[in-house]
Amino acid sequence: DAMVIQNPRYQVTQFGKPVTLSCSQTLNHNVMYWYQQKSSQAPKLLFHYYDKDFNNEADTPDNFQSRRPNTSFCFLDIRSPGLGDAAMYLCATSRDPGLAGDNEQFFGPGTRLTVL
């Protein structure tokens, strides 16, 4: 089955220790997104890639970086995690960012990040 996969599902890191979260997809979608969702809050878009074009949200902290080495994979790097970065990190994909019918986003299972 075509799907969005995230690894690891649970990640524990120490304050200030860099961490990388992984997302892969077998849907062959052009767009990959990273969202942050804190407890009882709405998912918040961090950034997205349309093919190799990187689009950063204006209020995404510099502490968060992303890489997309190929169509299938996208990584979220948190350079110096703080306690406030503890959250569920969601990866999503779509065929197109804006075209009606092609802009449905499908989410992976998420990675729950704990910062000690």
Add this chain to the structure above:
Amino acid sequence: QKEVEQNSGPLSVPEGAIASLNCTYSDRGSQSFFWYRQYSGKSPELIMSIYSNGDKEDGRFTAQLNKASQYVSLLIRDSQPSDSATYLCAVNIPDSGGGADGLTFGKGTHLIIQP
């Protein structure tokens, strides 16, 4: 400012009844609208998408869109206990280049179906 508003609930509905979930949005440029279901501790799951005014039905789910009123709703018929979840309304607003900046989500409505 892109805003999507939902009543956080909880909304309690008896089993077998119709659950009605509502959402308003602020940006008149919004073109695409989505409903996601999210169980506690899980990721959002796409339930419905709607792009034009009117109703769209899929099984027990009906999405309704009124762009003039900037209002989108989700009806769940014959509600089941397994429908108990948080329902997120999401809006996709195109940018000037024909793309979009991803989804803006409401905070979600917590729905409880009482057996």
